[in-house]
Amino acid sequence: MLRDSLLNMNLKEGETLAEVAADVRRGVSRLAMRLRAERSDRGMSGTKLMILAHLHTNGPSTPTAIAAAQRQQPQSLTRSLAELCESGYVLRSRNDSDRRSTVLSLTQAGRGALQQDMADRDAWLVTVLAKLSDLECEILRLGAKIMDQLA
Numbered sequence: 001m002l003r004d005s006l007l008n009m010n011l012k013e014g015e016t017l018a019e020v021a022a023d024v025r026r027g028v029s030r031l032a033m034r035l036r037a038e039r040s041d042r043g044m045s046g047t048k049l050m051i052l053a054h055l056h057t058n059g060p061s062t063p064t065a066i067a068a069a070q071r072q073q074p075q076s077l078t079r080s081l082a083e084l085c086e087s088g089y090v091l092r093s094r095n096d097s098d099r100r101s102t103v104l105s106l107t108q109a110g111r112g113a114l115q116q117d118m119a120d121r122d123a124w125l126v127t128v129l130a131k132l133s134d135l136e137c138e139i140l141r142l143g144a145k146i147m148d149q150l151a
Contacts, residue, residue, distance in 0.1 A: 028147070038124040043117055047080045052089060052114040055106040062101050089113055 011020065036046065044052075054066050063081055067074040081104065084090040089110030095101040106114075129137055 024147075035121050035125070038121050039117065040120050043120070044113065045080065047077065048084055048089075049114065049117055051077065051080060051084060051104075052106060052110050055090065055104060056111060056114055060103045060105040062095065062103055064101070066104070084110065 011017070043049075050070055051066060054069060055061060058065075058069070061069075063074050063077060067077055081090065081092075085092050085104075087109075089107055091105050091107050092102050093105070095103045129140070132140070
């Protein structure tokens with residue numbers, strides 16, 4: 001019901017999609033920065049979390065595939081990958097289809113570290129969502145689903 005009413009809304013008079021896009025970008029960017037700030041001091045770097053999240057979502061991957069998905073150069077992930085393997089969060093094994101490359105997979109410890117990081121940030125998010133009305137929370141839920149589709 002809420003979704004239908006929101007879908008029937010028109011842009012404000014004179015408002016362009018470019019202005020809407022700028023508002024969305026600003027809101028997403030500010031929330032992303034705040035969520036990063038809410039990471040625990042004992043937490044990992046954003047690059048390491050991105051690698052763990054990629055492996056969690058996509059399963060075992062090559063370093064090249066991870067870098068390509070994040071639009072980075074594989075060399076920029078080398079140190080983070082080495083530290084994740086050394087910490088026991090990621091397992092590096094030989095690629096059966098190409099013996100020259102390796103495949104990375106998430107370990108239980110890596111999955112636990114990722115889940116803990118998400119839980120820490122979710123806890124902060126719950127406290128700020130509690131200050132919103134039910135309607136505002138539902139609008140945000142719908143917006144999150146739409147942003148997932150866009151991503």
